[in-house]
Amino acid sequence: MDRIQLSHGGGGRLMHCLINDFFVPAFEMSSLNDAAVVAWQASGRIALTTDSYVVSPYFFPGGDIGLLAVCGTVNDLAMVGAKPLYMTAGFILEEGLPFEELERVLASMQRVSEDIGVRIVAGDTKVVEKGKGDGIYINTTGVGIIPGGISLSPQQIQPGDKVIISGSIGNHGIAVMAERSGISFDPPLVSDVCPLNGLVDHMLGTTKDIRVMRDPTRGGVATTLNEFAIGSGYCMTVYEETVKVRSAVQGACDLLGLDPLYVANEGVLIAVVAPAVAEDLVAEMRKTTAGADAFIAGEVTNSPPHTVLYKTLMGGNRIIDMLSGEQLPRIC
Amino acid sequence: MGMIESIRGLVASAGRPLRLMEVCGTHTVAIFRHGIRDLLPHDIKLLSGPGCPVCVTSVKDVDTVIALAKEKDVIITTFGDMMRVPGNRQSLFDAKAEGCDIRIVYSPLDALKLAEANSKKKVVFFGTGFETTSPLVAGTLAEAELQRVNNLFIYSVHKTVPPALKCLLEDPDVLIDGLILPGHVTTIIGIAPYDFLVRDYNKPSVVTGFDATDILLGILMLVRQIVQGGAFVENQYARVVRDNGNPRAVALLNQFFEPEDVYWRGIGMIPLSGLRLREEYRHRDIMHTVHVTVPDGQEPKACSCGDVLKGIKVPADCALFGNACTPEKPVGACMVSAEGSCAAYFKYSVARRMNHIC
Known part of the structure; x- marks a missing residue:
């Protein structure tokens, strides 16, 4: 038997075999109690996040749904300054899923969680009838701790602050969409999916003057900048000439009628920081793998309020609005 | 920047505001994305024309496709931007949410693949677009004929650009000094179909590409024509557009399609501006296989x-x-x-x- 059957989710012997053969070795499920019991630190605030992953296809250039599920949740914790400690993982598997594919997904979750130092301590599995799912869906919940003295939010943004982006944009969304639409690139275009907690550690260790950080996933850089503009009440002014977009990504965007500013990223963060520290911080970020292509993209100004303004290469202006209803394939 | 200075100089010497129309929706978006209006003198007014195929698809066509989607064993395929277009009561997205089998494809060839994989179903490609996209549909039909994939059908609302321009220029309320012609469409049809712009209407026209510099140069060429009192069809986008277009694509298009009078949303009936399947390929027309009727759509009131x-x-x-x-x-x-x-x-x-x- 090499595929998931409905009875693997039935609560009986087959389900126990599935858990013992696949999930227990991949994760740290030392006891099969329904709730994990873990050690805790006394100081700091708790950060808690949950996210579901339905990306199609679930293997894509540069990653898979498992890698995405761990990185996505770890990154959500990292963006509020939390050190990720524990995670849970819930799986919804479609009848007929090959075990070999499940194994590959679990292996990549195991590998990246060990690299990050986050422990996957509890999980759940359900099986749905063939046709009722899309192979594999994963929900991850993460818990982390925010050390004292760290408080990040858009309300702390001040006019004059600088906007930093940690790398070239649009890679994840385009890698997934290109895979779906059968477009190939030479050299291949790969997703940027990666954990950002190491980069964030380094940034917080470098300066105290970071106002806010966020990873521009669904909706892309445009949406995150709008969240900053709305949250702070100021204008985020970004210069087209500074924004890094790989030429293959730009080409694919032109072909598919997309704007890279709205395309999802899974290994990029945007930070707003005090102007005095911006250049040094970018230099420090570039010493890390995740931040090797970091750049200053623009600054915060007073007017027009609640707005993202884009200074084009030609010297013109354009508004970068929230995404409104453009249909994109599932990419996260 | 030399080009912008040149445009300013020419517009100043014209001594009056100049109204230029970009026919193509891709130009409209590119002009905004590059912030080009900010760079131009106030005396240049850029007007957006009828060249967005999604926009001009009629309410009735959307309703008809939704009615088709509700028929048994029909799969509708279309480009993503058709999904949100409101029909009389519903959009394709609404119909999909109700359970109709409607799928977004990136190419009509995806519809062909879907037809091969679902031989018991009627797979319909809802074909919108101008001369840029219609040859792809013709090519897909050629492939379907060759491979005898008999369950691929189309619902064609393909339209052509030159008759729409003629319709605009016939309207006495339309005041345009020059036309920024669509680069992509012209890649297919070539320059000759625009001869009437000069011959019958004396309109300066420039086939223009889509980069910021393309658009600025196109505007410069157009303004120069206007100021010098000439009227030609010039080709700014010569690195892509050949004067005779793409004869193979045109031949393929003409093999499968012929012109018909069609309704443009917001504008009305334009003679010979649509493409329907020729008699010998009518078996590919879903309306000859499945019979649905819907009431005439209402254009929303107060809409301009x-x-x-x-x-x-x-x-x-x-x-x-x-x-x-x-x-x-x-x-x-x-x-x-x-x-x-x-x-x-x-x-x-x-x-x-x-x-x-x-």
């Missing part, structure tokens, strides 16, 4: 799309713009597609934001 598509009004002149009509809840055709002029104004315009229009 017709005047916007003709360059008589700009989107902000419409009472609905940004209030009752937004990209999330479009009323009129021009707000529907990302390339519609109202959607582009709504999304990108700094002036809109500064004036707090909405």
Whole structure:
């Protein structure tokens, strides 16, 4: 038997075999109690996040749904300054899923969680009838701790602050969409999916003057900048000439009628920081793998309020609005 | 910047405001994305034309496709931007949510693959677009004929650009000094189909590409023609557009399709501006296989799309713009597609934001 059957989710012997053969070795499920019991630190605030992953296809250039599920949740914790400690993982598997594919997904979750130092301590599995799912869906919940003295939010943004982006944009969304639409690139275009907690550690260790950080996933850089503009009440002014977009990504965007500013990223963060520290911080970020292509993209100004303004290469202006209803394939 | 200075100089010597129309929706969006209006003298008015195929697809066509989707064993395929277009009562997205089998494809060839994989079903490609996309559909039909994939059908609302331009220029309310012609469409049809612009209407025209520098150079060439009192069809986009276009694509298109009178949303009936399947390929027309009828669609009241598509009004002149009509809840055709002029104004315009229009 090499595929998931409905009875693997039935609560009986087959389900126990599935858990013992696949999930227990991949994760740290030392006891099969329904709730994990873990050690805790006394100081700091708790950060808690949950996210579901339905990306199609679930293997894509540069990653898979498992890698995405761990990185996505770890990154959500990292963006509020939390050190990720524990995670849970819930799986919804479609009848007929090959075990070999499940194994590959679990292996990549195991590998990246060990690299990050986050422990996957509890999980759940359900099986749905063939046709009722899309192979594999994963929900991850993460818990982390925010050390004292760290408080990040858009309300702390001040006019004059600088906007930093940690790398070239649009890679994840385009890698997934290109895979779906059968477009190939030479050299291949790969997703940027990666954990950002190491980069964030380094940034917080470098300066105290970071106002806010966020990873521009669904909706892309445009949406995150709008969240900053709305949250702070100021204008985020970004210069087209500074924004890094790989030429293959730009080409694919032109072909598919997309704007890279709205395309999802899974290994990029945007930070707003005090102007005095911006250049040094970018230099420090570039010493890390995740931040090797970091750049200053623009600054915060007073007017027009609640707005993202884009200074084009030609010297013109354009508004970068929230995404409104453009249909994109599932990419996260 | 030399080009912008040259444009300024020429416009100053014209001594009057110049009204230029970009026919193509891709130009409308590119002009906003590059912030080109900010760079031009105030005396150049850029007007958006009828060249967004999604926008001009009629309510009745959307309703008909939805009715087809509700038939047994029918799979509808279409490009993503058709999904949100409001019909009389529903959009394709609404029908999909109700359980109709409607799928977004990136190419009509995907519909062919789907037909091969679902031989018991009728797979219908809802074909919209101008001469840029219709040859792809013709090519797909050629492939379907060759491979004898008999369950691939199309619902064609393909339209052609030159008859629409003729219709515009016949309208006495339409005041245009020059035309920025669509680079992509011209890649297929070549320059000759535009001869009437000069011969019958004496309109300066420039086939233009889509980069910021293409558009500025196209405008410069156009303004130069106007100021010097000439009228030609010039080709700014010669690195892509050959004067004779793509004869193979045109031949393929003509093999399968012939012109017919069709209704353009917001504008009305335009003679010989649509493409229907020729007699010998009618078996590929879903309307010859499945019979559905829907009532004539109503154009929304108070909507100014017709005047916007003709360059008589700009989107902000419409009472609905940004209030009752937004990209999330479009009323009129021009707000529907990302390339519609109202959607582009709504999304990108700094002036809109500064004036707090909405």
